[in-house]
Amino acid sequence: MTRPPVNAFAARPVVGVAVLAGAVLTALSGRYGYHRDELYFLVAGRHLNWGYVDQPPLTPLITRVSTTIFGDTVMGLRVLSTLSSVATIIVVALIAREFGSARRGQVVAAICAAVSGFVLGVGHMVSTATYDLLAWMLIGLFAVKLLRTGDGRWWLALGLTAGIALENKYLVVLPIGALLVSLLIVGPREVLRSWWLLAGVAVAGVIAFPNVLWQFQHGWPQLTVAGGISQDDGTENRIMFIPLQILQLSPFLLPVWVAGFFRLWRQPWARSIALAYPVLCVVVLAVGGKSYYALPLLLVLVAAGCEPMLNWIDRHRVRAVITLVLTALTSALFTLPILPAAAADFVIPVNKEQGEQIGWPAFVGQVATAWSQIPPDQRSTATIFAGNYGEAGALVRYGPSHDLPSAYSSHMSFADWNRPPDTNTGPVLLVELQRTPIFESHFQNCHQVGTINAIVSNDEDGTALVLCDRTAEPWSTVWPKLRQYY
Structure with missing residues (x-):
C-alpha cells in the first residue's frame, strides 16, 4: 500500500504562525472578563479531587496551576489556554506533514488553523474544549502516523494521549471510536491485529482509572448530567448541527476540508480517517450532542486539504490572501472580545459565549x-x-x-x-x-x-x-x- 513520503518539518514558519496567534490571544485575554465556566473552574480548583459531578479533574487542576504561576487574574488564568492553542496550531501542521505536505502546505495548514473560529474561540478562554482540542489533534497525529507507517507502537502514544484526555473530558472516546469503526469498514484492518492496540488500551485505562473510580463511587453523576443536556438541548443541537459545522470553523475553510476529505478518500491507507468524520457526525446527531463535538476532526481534514489547495492559491494569489484575511477577521470578530462590551449583542446571536464574559x-x-x-x-x-x-x-x-x-x-x-x-x-x-x-x-x-x-x-x-x-x-x-x- 503506497504511503506518501514525509517532508522536513517547516518549524520556523509554522511556529511563527502559532506564536503570532498566541500573541493576539494574549493581547485580548484581559478584555471583557471571566466566562461563567471559568468562574466555576476557579472554585473547582480550590476543591481538587479526582472527579466532579460534571467533569473529570484536569481542567480545574490546570486552572489552579495557571493562576498560581501567572497570577489570579483573567490574563493569568488564560495563559495555559493560549499555550494550548499555540500547540494545537503546530500539531495541525504536523498532521499536514504526515499527509505528504511540504513546507508551503504545512504553513498553509498552520494559518488555516490559526484563523479558524473554533481554535480562536477555545483558545481565548479556559474550557474543557480548549484542552480537549489539543488532545484530539494529538490523537489525530498519532493515528495518521500509525496508518502511514503501519507501526503498531503508535497505539501506545494514542493510549497515553487518550488516557490523559479522559481526565479532562470523556468525549475523547468519540474520535477513537469513529476511527475504529472506520477501520473495520474500509481498513487497513491489519493495524487492529496488534498486541500494541491492547497495550494502548491498558495505558489509557490506567491513567483514566482514578476518575472512573470516582464516578463509580458517586453513582456516575456525569451520565446524569449528559442525559439532562441531551434532553434539554438535543433537538436544537440536531437542527443546528450542519450550519454550525460550517460557521464555527469558518465558511471560508469549507473548500479546504472538502478537498481534504476527497484527497484522503482516494488513498486506501488514509480512507478510514476520511470516513471517521461522517461516522462521528452520525453518532453526535444520534445522541443530540453539541456541534463542536465533531469539529476537531474537521481540522484533520483541513490539514489534508491544504496541499491540493496550493495549485488554486498559485493561480489566485490575491483572492487567496483576501480569503485568509476575511477568515481571520470574521473569526476574530465573532470569537474574540474585539468589540466594545456594550456592542457585543451584535455577535452574541452567533456566539453566545461572548456575552457570558460580560x-x-x-x-x-x-x-x-x-x-x-x-x-x-x-x-x-x-x-x-x-x-x-x-x-x-x-x-x-x-x-x-x-x-x-x-x-x-x-x-x-x-x-x-x-x-x-x-x-x-x-x-x-x-x-x-x-x-x-x-x-x-x-x-x-x-x-x-x-x-x-x-x-x-x-x-x-x-x-x-x-x-x-x-x-x-x-x-x-x-x-x-x-x-x-x-
Missing part, C-alpha cells in the same frame, strides 16, 4: 443591592442562594468586595462543596434565572425585590432576585431536594 461584577453589585434590603440584625442568619454555578462563582469572586457572605448553590459540584448550616434560619435571597413556583415552594413568603439588568443579552439578563423569609425545612433536609445536575 457584566459579572455589575451582576454581583445588583445582588448586593438586593441583599441590603435584609434588615442588618437578620443578616447573620441569612443566606444567598445562587441558581447556577456561574452566578455562584461570580459571587465567590466579587462578593467579598461588597461585604457579601459566602454564597451557596445546589448546581453541579457546588452542591457537594458546601451547604448552608441549619443555623441559617433567617431570610434567603434567591438568584433565579426565572421564577419557578416548584422551586420556591421550598421557601416561605417569597417576593421579588430586584431584577438583573445586564448590559448585553446574556443568560443573566432579567434574572429575578427573590427574597424569602426562610426555608420551609432545615437546610440539611431541603438541600437534596434542591440539587441540580443540569
Whole structure:
C-alpha cells in the first residue's frame, strides 16, 4: 500500500504562525472578563479531587496551576489556554506533514488553523474544549502516523494521549471510536491485529482509572448530567448541527476540508480517517450532542486539504490572501472580545459565549443591592442562594468586595462543596434565572425585590432576585431536594 513520503518539518514558519496567534490571544485575554465556566473552574480548583459531578479533574487542576504561576487574574488564568492553542496550531501542521505536505502546505495548514473560529474561540478562554482540542489533534497525529507507517507502537502514544484526555473530558472516546469503526469498514484492518492496540488500551485505562473510580463511587453523576443536556438541548443541537459545522470553523475553510476529505478518500491507507468524520457526525446527531463535538476532526481534514489547495492559491494569489484575511477577521470578530462590551449583542446571536464574559461584577453589585434590603440584625442568619454555578462563582469572586457572605448553590459540584448550616434560619435571597413556583415552594413568603439588568443579552439578563423569609425545612433536609445536575 503506497504511503506518501514525509517532508522536513517547516518549524520556523509554522511556529511563527502559532506564536503570532498566541500573541493576539494574549493581547485580548484581559478584555471583557471571566466566562461563567471559568468562574466555576476557579472554585473547582480550590476543591481538587479526582472527579466532579460534571467533569473529570484536569481542567480545574490546570486552572489552579495557571493562576498560581501567572497570577489570579483573567490574563493569568488564560495563559495555559493560549499555550494550548499555540500547540494545537503546530500539531495541525504536523498532521499536514504526515499527509505528504511540504513546507508551503504545512504553513498553509498552520494559518488555516490559526484563523479558524473554533481554535480562536477555545483558545481565548479556559474550557474543557480548549484542552480537549489539543488532545484530539494529538490523537489525530498519532493515528495518521500509525496508518502511514503501519507501526503498531503508535497505539501506545494514542493510549497515553487518550488516557490523559479522559481526565479532562470523556468525549475523547468519540474520535477513537469513529476511527475504529472506520477501520473495520474500509481498513487497513491489519493495524487492529496488534498486541500494541491492547497495550494502548491498558495505558489509557490506567491513567483514566482514578476518575472512573470516582464516578463509580458517586453513582456516575456525569451520565446524569449528559442525559439532562441531551434532553434539554438535543433537538436544537440536531437542527443546528450542519450550519454550525460550517460557521464555527469558518465558511471560508469549507473548500479546504472538502478537498481534504476527497484527497484522503482516494488513498486506501488514509480512507478510514476520511470516513471517521461522517461516522462521528452520525453518532453526535444520534445522541443530540453539541456541534463542536465533531469539529476537531474537521481540522484533520483541513490539514489534508491544504496541499491540493496550493495549485488554486498559485493561480489566485490575491483572492487567496483576501480569503485568509476575511477568515481571520470574521473569526476574530465573532470569537474574540474585539468589540466594545456594550456592542457585543451584535455577535452574541452567533456566539453566545461572548456575552457570558460580560457584566459579572455589575451582576454581583445588583445582588448586593438586593441583599441590603435584609434588615442588618437578620443578616447573620441569612443566606444567598445562587441558581447556577456561574452566578455562584461570580459571587465567590466579587462578593467579598461588597461585604457579601459566602454564597451557596445546589448546581453541579457546588452542591457537594458546601451547604448552608441549619443555623441559617433567617431570610434567603434567591438568584433565579426565572421564577419557578416548584422551586420556591421550598421557601416561605417569597417576593421579588430586584431584577438583573445586564448590559448585553446574556443568560443573566432579567434574572429575578427573590427574597424569602426562610426555608420551609432545615437546610440539611431541603438541600437534596434542591440539587441540580443540569
